[in-house]
Amino acid sequence: MASVTSVVVVDDHPAIVAGIEAWCAAADPPIEVLGSGPTPAAAWTEPGLGADVVVFDLQLTGSTPAYGDLRRLVTARRRVVVYTLREDRESVLTCLDLGAAAYLTKTEGPAHFVPAIRAAAQDLPYTPPVMARAFGTDDRPDRPRLTAREVDVLVNWFACESKEMVARKLNISVRTVNTYIDRARIRYADAGRPAHTKAALVARAIQDGLVRLEDL
Amino acid sequence: MPESTVDGLTVAALTRVLRLAVVLVGMVTLIGLGIPEVLANTPRYAHVALEWAAVSVITVVAVVLCGVLWARWEPGWPLRITLLAAVYGASWLAVAGVPVELLASEAEWSYGLVGWFALALLMDRSPLAAAVFLSAHASVDVLRLLWYDQDPVRGSVVTVLVLTEQLTVVAAVRVLRRIADRARETAAATARGRTAEEIAERLQADRRARYADLADTTGPLLARIATGHPVDAETRRRCLVEAARMRRLFAEDDEAADPLLHELRGCADLLDRRGVTVYIGTCGDGPTVPADVRRALTDPIMRTMIAARGRARVTVLGSPEEVTVSVVADADPGEVAERPAAGVRVTRFDDDGQVWVEATWRP
Numbered sequence: 001m002a003s004v005t006s007v008v009v010v011d012d013h014p015a016i017v018a019g020i021e022a023w024c025a026a027a028d029p030p031i032e033v034l035g036s037g038p039t040p041a042a043a044w045t046e047p048g049l050g051a052d053v054v055v056f057d058l059q060l061t062g063s064t065p066a067y068g069d070l071r072r073l074v075t076a077r078r079r080v081v082v083y084t085l086r087e088d089r090e091s092v093l094t095c096l097d098l099g100a101a102a103y104l105t106k107t108e109g110p111a112h113f114v115p116a117i118r119a120a121a122q123d124l125p126y127t128p129p130v131m132a133r134a135f136g137t138d139d140r141p142d143r144p145r146l147t148a149r150e151v152d153v154l155v156n157w158f159a160c161e162s163k164e165m166v167a168r169k170l171n172i173s174v175r176t177v178n179t180y181i182d183r184a185r186i187r188y189a190d191a192g193r194p195a196h197t198k199a200a201l202v203a204r205a206i207q208d209g210l211v212r213l214e215d216l
Numbered sequence: 217m218p219e220s221t222v223d224g225l226t227v228a229a230l231t232r233v234l235r236l237a238v239v240l241v242g243m244v245t246l247i248g249l250g251i252p253e254v255l256a257n258t259p260r261y262a263h264v265a266l267e268w269a270a271v272s273v274i275t276v277v278a279v280v281l282c283g284v285l286w287a288r289w290e291p292g293w294p295l296r297i298t299l300l301a302a303v304y305g306a307s308w309l310a311v312a313g314v315p316v317e318l319l320a321s322e323a324e325w326s327y328g329l330v331g332w333f334a335l336a337l338l339m340d341r342s343p344l345a346a347a348v349f350l351s352a353h354a355s356v357d358v359l360r361l362l363w364y365d366q367d368p369v370r371g372s373v374v375t376v377l378v379l380t381e382q383l384t385v386v387a388a389v390r391v392l393r394r395i396a397d398r399a400r401e402t403a404a405a406t407a408r409g410r411t412a413e414e415i416a417e418r419l420q421a422d423r424r425a426r427y428a429d430l431a432d433t434t435g436p437l438l439a440r441i442a443t444g445h446p447v448d449a450e451t452r453r454r455c456l457v458e459a460a461r462m463r464r465l466f467a468e469d470d471e472a473a474d475p476l477l478h479e480l481r482g483c484a485d486l487l488d489r490r491g492v493t494v495y496i497g498t499c500g501d502g503p504t505v506p507a508d509v510r511r512a513l514t515d516p517i518m519r520t521m522i523a524a525r526g527r528a529r530v531t532v533l534g535s536p537e538e539v540t541v542s543v544v545a546d547a548d549p550g551e552v553a554e555r556p557a558a559g560v561r562v563t564r565f566d567d568d569g570q571v572w573v574e575a576t577w578r579p
Contacts, residue, residue: 087497107495107497129497130497133497133499136499136500137499137500155499155500155533158497158499158531158533159499159529159531159533159540159542159544159574160529160542160544160572161529161544162544162567162570162572164567164568165544165565165567165570165572168565168567169563169565169572
């Protein structure tokens with residue numbers, strides 16, 4: 001894998017693309033934006049074809065979410081970070097089921113954007129606050145089983161966005177906060193449909209000792 | 217006691233008196249007309265024993281009915297049907313004892329009698345059923361005359377007389393019911409109106425008290441600004457707090473699906489104009505929060521929001537057991553005051569220029 005992370009941005013708003021480019025340039029080390037475009041074609045053609053991560057706007061010109069395009073990208077073994085205005089739980093869980101690496105909302109700023117991109121490029125889990133809320137309030141019958149502590153950490157992470165403060169409130173270390181959040185993400189990765197990115201995520205999690213095989 | 221119930225009782229009482237009267241008419245007819253006819257016609261009957269059997273059955277039914285009415289008991293359909301069948305059966309017995317040529321004469325004493333008891337048994341439940349029974353009974357009598365080759369017009373005067381009397385009673389019951397229904401509707405509407413009025417009055421009083429409360433805090437502030445003294449940061453902050461409280465008060469009057477969220481959004485609008493980015497998110501569904509608790513929940517949150525310099529993140533977390541309103545803002549720790557009230561627990565954490573205040577309520 002190249003030492004510099006690269007992305008392609010699929011978004012129909014030029015201002016968003018410009019903003020993402022600014023964030024990527026300001027990141028340390030910088031993230032390279034290989035290309036951008038208003039349709040998924042940007043990710044299927046050079047120069048975007050070789051990008052490590054696809055930043056994908058779920059709500060392209062049509063009024064329905066572009067789940068089909070997301071599925072095609074994931075099937076082609078692309079790592080996709082969904083970046084959208086939609087905050088509802090259904091959209092979050094559907095995208096993760098389809099195999100998106102992370103789900104990021106446009107109200108979540110560069111503090112989550114850059115880590116999410118880096119984590120996705122390395123097949124590591126990253127759970128932005130809105131995604132944490134979706135896990136913490138999931139009440140579908142076939143949802144992955146989380147422990148009470150995991151739900152507690154997820155919901156507090158959604159409320160305050162600062163792992164340091166969550167750690168202080170719950171009297172645990174920041175490391176432990178991260179472990180709880182990552183474990184929840186892994187459980188969701190494991191529970192969804194088989195997808196390349198998910199398999200990679202779970203493999204990494206097992207390697208890192210984050211989850212044991214018997215947990216899954 | 218609600219007015220509709222009082223009304224229902226009045227209707228029941230009136231119907232009861234009417235039924236008692238009808239039973240008495242039946243009994244007087246039996247004793248004053250029926251039994252003397254049986255005695256007078258004893259030699260002419262084909263089977264006089266059947267007549268006495270019929271008299272006994274009707275007497276038993278009359279006594280049972282009187283007892284039921286006297287005890288103010290509401291008999292169910294099984295007992296009513298049984299008594300009705302007994303009365304009708306008795307009338308067949310009586311007719312069976314009368315020779316054909318005496319049908320529809322005074323000797324057939326049961327004819328004008330049966331209807332009264334049927335009325336007493338049916339009219340309070342179903343005036344229509346009473347009317348149907350009476351008409352059917354009269355028709356059977358006419359058919360019987362035709363069957364035995366007798367003149368069907370015989371006894372028509374008695375039929376008309378008896379039916380008119382009895383159907384008039386049925387009509388009276390129907391009118392009584394209709395009046396009762398209308399009275400009940402009117403009473404319910406009046407009660408609804410009175411409740412709405414009372415609620416509005418209490419809301420109004422509460423609002424007046426809170427406006428007065430606001431005047432206590434905003435008055436001195438306005439007076440201070442009016443003196444022309446340079447407005448310091450503290451005054452500006454207090455102005456914002458008062459503005460937020462007013463916004464909340466106005467928001468309380470709005471019809472919103474989620475009043476808690478609606479009030480927080482009102483405050484967020486205010487901050488938006490000052491260039492503070494406010495994110496409001498919700499998580500889970502909680503129990504409905506009463507108005508006073510809502511104030512206690514939002515108060516520390518709004519104070520923290522107002523202290524924000526650039527951004528504030530507000531979340532409403534709900535679970536079946538509790539509702540938590542939380543705010544993270546880049547505010548100076550000194551500017552934020554918590555004021556726990558109304559069973560609301562407030563906690564805060566400071567971290568490197570960030571303040572996290574949480575207000576939690578457990579119903």
